[in-house]
Amino acid sequence: MDLQLSGSRVLVTGGTRGIGRAIVEAFLDEGATVGFCGRTADAVSATEEALGDRGAVTGTVVDVGDGEALAAWVDASAAAFGGLDSVVANVSALAIPDTEENWQLSLNVDVMHTVRLVRAALPHLERSPAPSIIAISSVSGRESDFASGPYGTAKTAIIGYISGLALQLADKGIRANTVSPGNTYFEGGVWASIETGNPDLYRTAVGLNPTGHMGTPQEVAAPVVFLASPVASRISGTNLVVDGALTRGIQL
Template identity: 65%
Template sequence: MDLGLKGKVALISGGTKGIGRAIAVGFAKEGANVAFCARNPSEVAETQTLLNSLGVRAMGTTLDIGNAQGVADWVEASASELGGLDIVINNVSALAIPDSEENWKLSLEVDLMGTVRICKASLPHLIARGEGSIVNISSVSGREADFAGGPYGTVKSAIIAYSAHLAFTYADKNIRANTVSPGNTYFPGGVWENIENGNPQLFDMAMALNPTGRMGTPQESANAVIFLSSPAASRISGTNLVVDGALTRGIQF
């Protein structure tokens, strides 16, 4: 299927590791130009080189999503450099799971307000295009109570609600907004590899909950994000797409 992404411009927060990197590479393979950010300069440079090698224009920026002015400047610079915006992906998370006041503040500032600020800065560019797509990355922890249901899960729930608000508010502008909620996702250097090494009891418990007998890969979640972002998903808006291999038990209507 031709997803109709060739020549589009995608903006991705957190594009150098895990799901974010798989999303950035996936867009590039579909022919979309990519602006992305992350905190580690060497990882930004390496990812930009990879994306450019796929024959598209890529713009990598070193950025802390908690920096409100930095976020606004990044969005404007990306749109200027690449000729506008068509797609916005909010992927960055502080992964602040333990229930402490510091983690509540961090989750609100990075996960939630980072998403809100990027959306607000990007919407004028999407509106100028006459159409656009926003996909915000949530989590299965945002739709059911689990061990990560404190600051992390609560903020992920808020992101689902905010995305639904965007979908309704901007439907008449031909702008779609959806959420993708991955389940456990394993990749080298990721949170689950760290848990596997540091808390094997928790890792074994989480693994046992997966009916497939395995955790997901970044590519599996990225595939869902890329499809939802594309013109092929033109009638899908306001949806929370769960990508978890039947991990969650709740019925989603």
């Protein structure tokens, strides 16, 4: 299937590893021009160099918790690309323990970085022939689990925010969707850390997966890119759960 993304202009927050990097790679494979950001210069430059042969990609050091820096990156990228067609809010603070600091961190990084990215991108998306907004939430935003608290609540808020955006922006032709991954394993990721640091929790989590294993970043990236594409032109306001049947609630 041709996703009609060749030449499209895309921004992804947190594109140096894990799900974010897989999303960048998937867009590049479809012929898109991609800008991504990350917190550390070494990770950004290494990712940009590694993906340079894959397509047109630009990495920038940005702390998405800094609203002004995030908006400046969006505007500079739009100017360099000649506009924007899609934005993907991927960064999470992964602040799970129930502390005051983690509540503040989750609200500022997970929720407000999504809001600020959208606000900065909207003037550019309004000029796109096929504009799309995608936010990465989590199954922890859909049902209660061990990550309920700062992390899970922030992920629930993201789903609600994006659903509202879909309604508010429909008359402008701007689509907005959420993708909620289940357990996703990659080296250097949270589940790799839990595997060694809390093996009992890791075994329990794997045991809850009906497939018998956790997902991969690539398995999350593929539906993200599909939802961003013009092929998905009638899909807006949805929360696409990518979890291998991990969650059992009926999504009405």
